Each structure stands twice: as structure tokens, then as C-alpha cells.
Amino acid sequence: KAGVTQTPRYLIKTRGQQVTLSCSPISGHRSVSWYQQTPGQGLQFLFEYFSETQRNKGNFPGRFSGRQFSNSRSEMNVSTLELGDSALYLCASSSRISNTGELFFGEGSRLTVL
Amino acid sequence: DQQVKQNSPSLSVQEGRISILNCDYTNSMFDYFLWYKKYPAEGPTFLISISSIKDKNEDGRFTVFLNKSAKHLSLHIVPSQPGDSAVYFCAASEDSARQLTFGSGTQLTVLP
Numbered sequence: 001k002a003g004v005t006q007t008p009r010y011l012i013k014t015r016g017q018q019v020t021l022s023c024s025p026i027s028g029h030r031s032v033s034w035y036q037q038t039p040g041q042g043l044q045f046l047f048e049y050f051s052e053t054q055r056n057k058g059n060f061p062g063r064f065s066g067r068q069f070s071n072s073r074s075e076m077n078v079s080t081l082e083l084g085d086s087a088l089y090l091c092a093s094s095s096r097i098s099n100t101g102e103l104f105f106g107e108g109s110r111l112t113v114l
Numbered sequence: 115d116q117q118v119k120q121n122s123p124s125l126s127v128q129e130g131r132i133s134i135l136n137c138d139y140t141n142s143m144f145d146y147f148l149w150y151k152k153y154p155a156e157g158p159t160f161l162i163s164i165s166s167i168k169d170k171n172e173d174g175r176f177t178v179f180l181n182k183s184a185k186h187l188s189l190h191i192v193p194s195q196p197g198d199s200a201v202y203f204c205a206a207s208e209d210s211a212r213q214l215t216f217g218s219g220t221q222l223t224v225l226p
Contacts, residue, residue, distance in 0.1 A: 033212050043203065043216035056213045090157055094212055105157030
């Protein structure tokens with residue numbers, strides 16, 4: 001069973017640009033969550049999508065957005081990039097059948113903003 | 115305001131001994147707690163979890179203890195192996211939601 005796949009793995013952008021990251025969940029998983037990992041803040045929840053609808057949203061500005069497609073694949077977008085957006089962006093999927101909260105993470109997309 | 119805290123950024127243990135990783139939380143609404151392990155250049159992988167209705171859950175070498183009155187949980191690894199060297203994150207969720215609140219992580223180093 002293939003795991004969570006994130007693309008691209010690494011990317012470099014400059015301030016003011018925008019970026020789109022992609023996530024393919026484990027087959028059969030309909031819930032996709034996004035997390036930001038930085039050295040100073042650790043892992044922070046961005047948002048969760050289920051059945052193409054955003055179910056939860058973390059405390060991030062409106063520059064951070066996402067969407068989910070009918071095949072459960074998800075994208076997140078960050079507009080008007082700032083230096084502080086440099087981070088590892090992790091996507092996680094779950095089946096939502098179990099109520100354990102267990103998430104399966106991808107390897108992440110490492111974004112560097114110059 | 116950190117709702118989940120891991121106060122020890124690092125821990126070194128000799129191979130074969132017990133590793134104890136600690137985690138404190140402040141939100142009494144948390145009802146599910148998880149531990150994740152993360153190797154460099156990889157995403158976190160699920161290790162073990164515990165529901166708030168239990169005080170102990172065991173899976174092989176890994177045991178998680180939950181003390182609700184103290185809002186404290188710990189992960190015990192016995193015996194520790196060099197392959198256990200990784201960053202361990204404690205996480206918690208409310209109402210079994212998919213939104214996890216993570217601690218800052220503890221780097222465990224198991225010395226051969």
C-alpha cells in the first residue's frame with residue numbers, strides 16, 4: 001500500500017511569490033491534514049479536509065489556503081510568501097473510521113523563502 | 115500558549131536500558147494522546163496512543179502511561195535500541211478530531 005506522497009520535496013522561492021504544494025493520501029483515506037514544522041514553533045496544524053470540505057483550520061493567516069479534490073488529493077497554497085514561511089510542510093492522511101486520531105504523514109515539502 | 119509541552123529537548127540512554135520521555139498538557143479537553151517518532155528527512159510515524167479512559171497502553175517495547183490528574187503522560191521504551199534514536203513527539207487531540215496539537219519534541223539518542 002503506497003504511503004502519503006508529497007510533491008515537490010524541496011523548493012526555493014523568493015519573498016512575495018506564491019507556492020502550491022501537493023499531497024496524495026493513502027488509497028482509501030478521505031481525510032487530509034496539513035502541518036507546518038519549524039525549528040521554533042514545532043509542528044503546527046494548518047487545516048484538515050474531508051470530502052472536499054475544510055473541517056478544521058489552525059491559527060494561520062489567510063495567505064495559507066488549501067483545497068481537496070474528489071479523488072481526495074489535496075493542495076495547499078501560500079501566497080505573498082514571507083521569510084518566516086520557510087518550513088517543512090507535512091501532509092497527513094487518515095481514514096476517519098477510527099477515532100484514534102492516528103495520522104499517516106508524508107515526507108514533507110521543504111520550502112525555503114529567500 | 116503551548117498546550118502540549120515536552121520540557122526535555124534531548125535525552126541520551128545506554129543501549130538496553132529504559133528510555134523515559136515525558137509530556138505535559140494543559141487542555142483538560144484533550145481525550146486522546148499519541149506518540150510519534152521522526153527520523154531526519156522523513157515524516158513522523160505513529161508509535162503508540164492512549165485514550166483518556168485508560169492509564170496505560172502497551173505495545174511490545176513501548177508503553178505509554180497517562181496521569182490525567184497531573185495532566186502528564188510518559189513513553190517508556192524497554193529495552194532501548196540504537197535504532198530508537200530519533201525525535202519523539204507527543205501529540206493530543208480533542209473529541210477524537212484530526213487536529214493534533216504537538217509538543218516540541220525530544221531527541222532521543224541511544225548509545226551502543
